[in-house]
Amino acid sequence: MNNTVTVTQVNNYIKALLDESAPLKNIFVVGEISNFKYYFRSGHMYFTLKDENSQLKAVMFSSYAQKLKFKPEDGMRVICRGRISVYDRDGVYQLYAVDMQLDGVGALTLACEQLKNKLNDEGLFDDINKKPIPKYPRKIGIATSNTGAAIEDIKNITKRRYPLSELVIVPTIVQGEQAPDDIIKSIKMLDCIEDVDVIIVGRGGGSIEDLWAFNSEKVARTVFECKTPVISAVGHETDYTICDFVADLRAPTPSAAAELAVPDINELINFVNHAEYTLSMLLTARLERENQKFDDIVNNSVLADVSGYYNSYRDDIKAYESDLIKIFNHTVKTSTLTLAQFAGKLDALSPLSVLSRGYSVARNDKKEIVKSVKDLNAGDNLEIKFNDGTANCTVNEVAYE
Numbered sequence: 001m002n003n004t005v006t007v008t009q010v011n012n013y014i015k016a017l018l019d020e021s022a023p024l025k026n027i028f029v030v031g032e033i034s035n036f037k038y039y040f041r042s043g044h045m046y047f048t049l050k051d052e053n054s055q056l057k058a059v060m061f062s063s064y065a066q067k068l069k070f071k072p073e074d075g076m077r078v079i080c081r082g083r084i085s086v087y088d089r090d091g092v093y094q095l096y097a098v099d100m101q102l103d104g105v106g107a108l109t110l111a112c113e114q115l116k117n118k119l120n121d122e123g124l125f126d127d128i129n130k131k132p133i134p135k136y137p138r139k140i141g142i143a144t145s146n147t148g149a150a151i152e153d154i155k156n157i158t159k160r161r162y163p164l165s166e167l168v169i170v171p172t173i174v175q176g177e178q179a180p181d182d183i184i185k186s187i188k189m190l191d192c193i194e195d196v197d198v199i200i201v202g203r204g205g206g207s208i209e210d211l212w213a214f215n216s217e218k219v220a221r222t223v224f225e226c227k228t229p230v231i232s233a234v235g236h237e238t239d240y241t242i243c244d245f246v247a248d249l250r251a252p253t254p255s256a257a258a259e260l261a262v263p264d265i266n267e268l269i270n271f272v273n274h275a276e277y278t279l280s281m282l283l284t285a286r287l288e289r290e291n292q293k294f295d296d297i298v299n300n301s302v303l304a305d306v307s308g309y310y311n312s313y314r315d316d317i318k319a320y321e322s323d324l325i326k327i328f329n330h331t332v333k334t335s336t337l338t339l340a341q342f343a344g345k346l347d348a349l350s351p352l353s354v355l356s357r358g359y360s361v362a363r364n365d366k367k368e369i370v371k372s373v374k375d376l377n378a379g380d381n382l383e384i385k386f387n388d389g390t391a392n393c394t395v396n397e398v399a400y401e
Contacts, residue, residue: 058095069108137165153253
């Protein structure tokens with residue numbers, strides 16, 4: 001059979017037919033997503049589009065998937081733009097999507113809600129993480145465009161309300177694809193300046209597309225991680241962005257941010273003047289009270305009659321004096337008796353007292369006391385000490401008992 005073809009040839013032929021079909025080269029297909037799979041490693045998305053009667057396999061490669069403003073999920077009704085072709089290996093035709101939009105609900109709105117729910121679940125919006133805004137900032141960092149009404153409003157209001165503060169302005173791209181990275185760079189730059197007390201980040205009003213940079217997850221996390229308190233001032237009063245929820249304080253407009261960042265110097269001056277007046281009145285009243293107390297002391301206390309004060313204690317002093325004399329005399333008498341007793345004992349032990357009772361002391365030539373006849377020899381010279389004098393003698397004979 002000469003008309004046989006291979007499977008590959010059939011698939012290639014059908015693929016060529018589909019690829020050459022003009023209507024299928026740029027087609028919009030509406031349907032509900034099912035069997036959605038996202039491969040994190042490659043970044044590709046695989047899913048099925050279905051309606052009440054049929055279904056169509058689809059794929060969106062990472063180069064297109066990363067541009068989506070929302071995260072596709074099963075059950076979402078979407079409109080996909082792309083081309084119809086055949087996957088040669090499986091012989092399956094499918095939609096190669098290059099764009100995806102929500103059918104009926106704005107993709108940007110949904111993306112914002114998805115990110116808000118995610119960050120809220122992580123605790124990035126919790127009040128416990130909010131840093132207090134300083135009352136009297138010395139330096140205020142500004143991350144916004146250096147042209148337009150927003151920056152001028154901030155300049156004028158801070159100069160009028162609190163001219164003591166200094167503005168550190170970092171010109172920032174606040175709209176377009178480059179805006180998120182530039183906003184992040186500006187916030188980090190201001191956060192590195194040690195004496196910047198608070199940072200205002202924002203821009204004037206616009207559409208949701210114009211404000212979209214402030215719905216970036218990277219911007220939100222940068223604001224959350226910032227060590228310096230951050231005031232978010234994006235758009236008009238009715239505009240809300242993810243940055244507003246993460247920031248330490250949300251201001252409805254850039255002008256309001258300037259008012260929230262600094263105090264009103266006129267109010268401070270009035271407060272100081274009132275405090276000065278109140279303090280002066282309090283001090284005057286206190287001095288009057290103390291002077292009155294002093295007068296009362298002088299007129300009514302013992303100081304008013306010193307002699308009377310002294311007389312009231314005169315009898316006590318005399319009594320103390322009498323007691324002291326009695327104690328002193330008793331102490332002297334007791335001590336004298338004790339001393340006499342010790343003197344008697346010492347006198348009884350005195351050698352002179354022994355001599356007075358008829359005893360004598362003999363010393364040899366070396367002036368040593370002779371205690372025994374064994375220490376004597378005939379012819380030794382002795383000095384005999386009596387109670388009333390001495391006698392020098394020579395030993396004629398030594399007799400032992």
